[in-house]
Amino acid sequence: MTVRVITGQGVDACPDGFLALYEHSDYNLPNGGGRILLTDEAIPNLKAHDFNDQVSSVIKKIYNCSITLWTDTNYQGTTFPLQESISEYRTMTDFSKVDVKQNDTISSVQIKKW
Numbered sequence: 001m002t003v004r005v006i007t008g009q010g011v012d013a014c015p016d017g018f019l020a021l022y023e024h025s026d027y028n029l030p031n032g033g034g035r036i037l038l039t040d041e042a043i044p045n046l047k048a049h050d051f052n053d054q055v056s057s058v059i060k061k062i063y064n065c066s067i068t069l070w071t072d073t074n075y076q077g078t079t080f081p082l083q084e085s086i087s088e089y090r091t092m093t094d095f096s097k098v099d100v101k102q103n104d105t106i107s108s109v110q111i112k113k114w
């Protein structure tokens, strides 16, 4: 069980078995890099990792679990459920709620192992 923040860019910055939250859209690529939070466990409050309201793109290389991003701490607010079959979210509008601007709003990450 690990949470760590690195700097980097691109899909390959996310190791197998982890969820990667990028501070910029397009996996930090247009910005020439940036902060990436890697986790394989739930995070009830992203402030603990200095990553509150910063997520702009997501890579999922963690399997056999359901993952939901929330706009408030402790798994409350607006939900962004990740689809089992989709591993790349280039921007926050790649989630199902395309009518809602939710860039830089995620505050908690729920990971439930099956």
Ligand SMILES: [Ca+2]
Pocket (backbone or CB within 6 Å): 053, 070, 071, 072, 073, 104, 105, 106, 107
């Ligand atoms: Ca928030």
